[in-house]
Amino acid sequence: MNVLGIETSCDETAAAVVVDGVDLRSNVIASQAELHSRHGGIVPELASRQHIQAILPVLHAAVEDAAIPWSGIDAVAVTNGPGLAGSLIVGLNAAKGLAASLGVPMIGVNHLEGHVRAAWLAEGNPEGNPEGNTNGNADLGTEPPFPLMCLIVSGGHTELVLMRGETDYELVGATRDDAAGEAFDKSARILGLPYPGGPEISRVARAVPDTKPLPRAWIPGTHDFSFSGLKTALLRRAEEAGIVDEPASEASEEKIAGLSHELQESIVDVLVRKANAAADEYGCNAIILAGGVAANRRLRQVLTAEATVSVFIPPPILCTDNGAMIAAAAYPRLIRGEASDYELDVDPGLRIGAAA
Numbered sequence: 001m002n003v004l005g006i007e008t009s010c011d012e013t014a015a016a017v018v019v020d021g022v023d024l025r026s027n028v029i030a031s032q033a034e035l036h037s038r039h040g041g042i043v044p045e046l047a048s049r050q051h052i053q054a055i056l057p058v059l060h061a062a063v064e065d066a067a068i069p070w071s072g073i074d075a076v077a078v079t080n081g082p083g084l085a086g087s088l089i090v091g092l093n094a095a096k097g098l099a100a101s102l103g104v105p106m107i108g109v110n111h112l113e114g115h116v117r118a119a120w121l122a123e124g125n126p127e128g129n130p131e132g133n134t135n136g137n138a139d140l141g142t143e144p145p146f147p148l149m150c151l152i153v154s155g156g157h158t159e160l161v162l163m164r165g166e167t168d169y170e171l172v173g174a175t176r177d178d179a180a181g182e183a184f185d186k187s188a189r190i191l192g193l194p195y196p197g198g199p200e201i202s203r204v205a206r207a208v209p210d211t212k213p214l215p216r217a218w219i220p221g222t223h224d225f226s227f228s229g230l231k232t233a234l235l236r237r238a239e240e241a242g243i244v245d246e247p248a249s250e251a252s253e254e255k256i257a258g259l260s261h262e263l264q265e266s267i268v269d270v271l272v273r274k275a276n277a278a279a280d281e282y283g284c285n286a287i288i289l290a291g292g293v294a295a296n297r298r299l300r301q302v303l304t305a306e307a308t309v310s311v312f313i314p315p316p317i318l319c320t321d322n323g324a325m326i327a328a329a330a331y332p333r334l335i336r337g338e339a340s341d342y343e344l345d346v347d348p349g350l351r352i353g354a355a356a
Contacts, residue, residue: 001074001334004062004098005327006055008091009083009111010155011036011047013054016323017066017073021331022122026065027317027324030054037195041185048086055094062323073102077330080108080340081350082156088346096342105339107330112157112352113169114325115290116150118314121328144286144312149279151271152352153299154291155181155196158225158271160278161353163288166332169353172278173223180267181293183227187234187263190244191256201260202296208258212237214266223278225270234263268299272306279309286310294319 003021007014011032017025032050036042063070078095080088092108099106120143148163158180160173178186181198188197193204214233217226237259238244243252279287286309293299295316304311318324 001331002066002068002072003075003077003327003330003334004073005323005325005330006059006076006078006091006095007111007114007321007323007326008051008055008087009079009081010087010321011042012321013051013058014321014323015058015062016327017062017068018121018324018327018331021117021328022120024121024324025067026062027322028058028061028065029322030058033196040189040195042084044084044086047084048090051087051090055090059094059098070102073104075104075330075334076102076106077109077326078106079111079114079326080344081347082111083348085346085348088348092344092346100342105334106344107333107338108340108344109326109329110350110352112152112159114329115152115154116161116163116288117329118290118318118322118325119144119288119312121314121318121324142310144288145310147282147284148286148288149275149282149284150288150290151275152291153180153271153289153293155179155185157291158227159352160223160275162282162284171351171353172282173225173274175225175227176219177226177228178231180225180227180271183231183267184293186231190235190238191259192243193256198293198296201264202298204257205260205264205298206257207261208254211258211262214262216266216270218270223274225274227267230263230266234259264296264298268296268302271299272303275303276307279307284309286312289313290319292320
């Protein structure tokens with residue numbers, strides 16, 4: 001089954017063709033990072049307008065790269081939430097038009113479910129690719145074995161989701177305030193680093209003598225997260241160091257490197273320890289690390305090293321928003337005969353699973 005996946009939940013216009021949920025034939029992404037970096041963050045109105053301009057060229061490129069005719073598309077999958085309403089509408093309307101004109105089923109996909117299913121994509125598991133799927137103690141090429149604990153970390157989401165089967169999800173932990181990605185971005189702004197903040201924090205992070213560790217919020221008795229206090233602690237530390245709203249200097253670069261290191265270590269420590277604890281409590285066979293923050297090299301290294309079960313992590317290109325993950329997530333539902341009707345609407349607050 002050739003599934004065309006469409007993703008426009010935030011600031012990437014993406015489309016891909018995936019065969020039978022695993023075989024990636026094309027993956028086209030038009031990024032808006034340069035546009036939004038001028039404003040220090042995503043401007044929703046600009047994002048939706050850019051999606052309108054990019055959606056048709058991206059769709060045509062995805063089908064062309066897959067080397068199949070439009071008549072070879074068997075289904076259209078599209079993100080209908082969560083995300084920015086204006087951005088989601090562009091992708092959903094494109095999917096409705098395509099499905100109607102091609103006479104094929106259309107299905108709405110939860111963006112977070114898409115991130116999880118990226119672990120099944122063939123490109124995410126190439127033998128000998130150090131940036132590909134990283135298995136803790138399993139051989140490359142194996143399929144994630146249920147039950148799974150999914151650590152989903154992206155710009156607006158930090159969640160632990162128990163996956164018992166193909167489409168069986170249960171939310172067991174979530175952030176109570178800032179998500180990990182938000183903590184990275186907001187902290188980068190405090191330190192005078194450009195947007196997007198996560199990659200910049202990772203780029204400059206370096207252990208610096210006499211830089212004290214930043215706090216960890218454990219929230220005992222739960223699998224929940226909290227990163228707002230960490231961001232505030234970083235702000236206070238930066239103010240004490242005199243590097244807030246001050247011109248960059250060689251001395252300030254050293255302080256920024258040290259604070260970036262401690263921030264990253266704090267976030268990674270909490271994410272890894274809570275994921276391991278949840279996997280152990282629920283008797284999981286493996287952990288899936290998914291979402292844009294899963295591209296963070298330090299997080300990938302520490303989780304793989306410290307997990308007591310297998311760890312599955314897509315390559316960085318499949319961690320950030322893409323159409324391939326949406327096509328992959330749609331496949332198990334499509335083969336069961338599921339489809340969405342043309343009344344399907346966007347749901348910016350759509351959740352994955354139900355609270356435990």
